[in-house]
Amino acid sequence: MMKNYDTDDTFLGRWLAGELSEEELIQFKKTDAYKQFKLINDESQLLSGPDINVEAALQNVKKRTQSKAAKPKTFRLWFSVGMAAILVLSLGYYMNSSKTINNGIGSTQTIVLEDGSKINLNANSSITYKRFFWKNNKSVTLNGEAYFTISKGDGFKVETSKGTVNVLGTQFNIKDRTTFELKCFEGKVEFLQKNKSSSPKVLTKGMHIKIKKDRIEDYMFQDNVPNWTRGFSTFDEEPIQLVLEELTQYFDITFDTGNINTDRLFSGRFKHDNLDLALKSTLIPMGIEYELKGNNIILSE
Amino acid sequence: MLEKEPSVCEEKTYNELFRKYYQPATKYIYYKCGNLEQAEDIVQNVFIKIWKLCDTIIYSKAKSYIYSACNNSFLNEVAHKKVVLKHQKAAKDNTNYESPDYLIEVDEFRIQLKQAISDLNVKEREVFLLSRIENKTYKEIAEITGLTIKAIERRMSKALKELREKLGAHIKL
Structure with a gap:
């Protein structure tokens, strides 16, 4: 008996592939079912699958291969190790980090430290101190000028470019600019000059030292507080160049000194709140003429 | 002497494989699951894997790798939907019936x-x-x-x- 689509479970499959024998095909075409199978087959071949955008898919795959790290496991491990290291280092750095307070030209501010000590920071000056554990190391670094009112306690010191000021509960002013000056207003301070083996210099109330060419000169004074904290600067036979420097601490100006002699001495004062008056009260008595060009002041005799 | 096969890690070779097999593989998976989005997803993930493992895949075996990897990922996903087919090809105009x-x-x-x-x-x-x-x-x-x-x-x-x-x-x- 000849096989047909009902008895042979590969028959139709072979028919679709065109692999029936001639005889099988002739027999098959005679059946009623043949026409139905043929229609189903013909119609099926008219169907089509989904539309697929290959290039868009390729772009998508490229994007995803780039965003994912090639070796995620090792990457993640090293990433974690790196992050941990950075965290530890930055925490350590932060704990050991310093805080710096800066004053711009013409502005002053008062800083109260955690032991109650007060620092009046003058214009164009900065102080730096440890952010944490400051009490274990009561040291501040001063750049410029400040007036210190220090609570009683041990070991407060101020580092300056010219040396260290050790404090034993007191009030004092340090000016560390072109000249270095230390004034003690209350109590007692000790000054240890940098790079000098000489014994520390002790200052009590009313004592004033200046460093000129590495040598300490002694002076006396009467004031209760530094003049700058009251808004003016005073000079007692100081070279003009120091007066000009002082002016630039409070006013955003520069000087073009030309050929004037800046070593001439000046005695007097200027207030910090009015540039015009300050210039008049310092320059005119010295017979110096001045001309304002923006922030630049040109001096001539 | 064995002839050296192109490396799948070469972008040119990879792109060639993609352009050649992406569409048929996607259709294959689509005919199984009936969800084009799912099919494209499966096949794209396979191609991403190929890119990552490119140095372990032999060029001449890529085709069978692609199909079997697609099939395996498909088997791992459960949802089977109905296939939606379209009549896109113009019907053969060999009919005499016009009523x-x-x-x-x-x-x-x-x-x-x-x-x-x-x-x-x-x-x-x-x-x-x-x-x-x-x-x-x-x-x-x-x-x-x-x-x-x-x-x-x-x-x-x-x-x-x-x-x-x-x-x-x-x-x-």
């Missing part, structure tokens, strides 16, 4: 046919569509699916019989 009634019947029949194909068992459906729509030979289908040609012939026969059972009543000749 509107006949046309309506043809339309009706085509809808029924699509539904019936969609209702086929996955095993039969994938083979049937690869053969009838994608015009793949049984040999090619065997390569893709890993089945024997005999098994494919059986599945094709079974598919056709099932379609006739469902559609026989609609066929007026």
Whole structure:
């Protein structure tokens, strides 16, 4: 008996592939079912699958291969190790980090430290101190000028470019600019000059030292507080160049000194709140003429 | 002497493989799951894997790797949906019947046919569509699916019989 689509479970499959024998095909075409199978087959071949955008898919795959790290496991491990290291280092750095307070030209501010000590920071000056554990190391670094009112306690010191000021509960002013000056207003301070083996210099109330060419000169004074904290600067036979420097601490100006002699001495004062008056009260008595060009002041005799 | 095969890690080679196999592989998976988005997802993930493992994949084996990896990922995903087919190819205009009634019947029949194909068992459906729509030979289908040609012939026969059972009543000749 000849096989047909009902008895042979590969028959139709072979028919679709065109692999029936001639005889099988002739027999098959005679059946009623043949026409139905043929229609189903013909119609099926008219169907089509989904539309697929290959290039868009390729772009998508490229994007995803780039965003994912090639070796995620090792990457993640090293990433974690790196992050941990950075965290530890930055925490350590932060704990050991310093805080710096800066004053711009013409502005002053008062800083109260955690032991109650007060620092009046003058214009164009900065102080730096440890952010944490400051009490274990009561040291501040001063750049410029400040007036210190220090609570009683041990070991407060101020580092300056010219040396260290050790404090034993007191009030004092340090000016560390072109000249270095230390004034003690209350109590007692000790000054240890940098790079000098000489014994520390002790200052009590009313004592004033200046460093000129590495040598300490002694002076006396009467004031209760530094003049700058009251808004003016005073000079007692100081070279003009120091007066000009002082002016630039409070006013955003520069000087073009030309050929004037800046070593001439000046005695007097200027207030910090009015540039015009300050210039008049310092320059005119010295017979110096001045001309304002923006922030630049040109001096001539 | 073995001829050196191109490296799949080469972008040019990779792109070539992608352009060659992405569409057929996606259709293959689509004929199984009936969800184009899912199919594209599966195949794209396979291609991402190929890019990552490019130095372990032999160029001449890439085709079978792609199909079997797609099939494996498909088996790991459960949701099977119905296949939605379209009538895109213009119907062969070899018909002599032009009465509107006949046309309506043809339309009706085509809808029924699509539904019936969609209702086929996955095993039969994938083979049937690869053969009838994608015009793949049984040999090619065997390569893709890993089945024997005999098994494919059986599945094709079974598919056709099932379609006739469902559609026989609609066929007026």
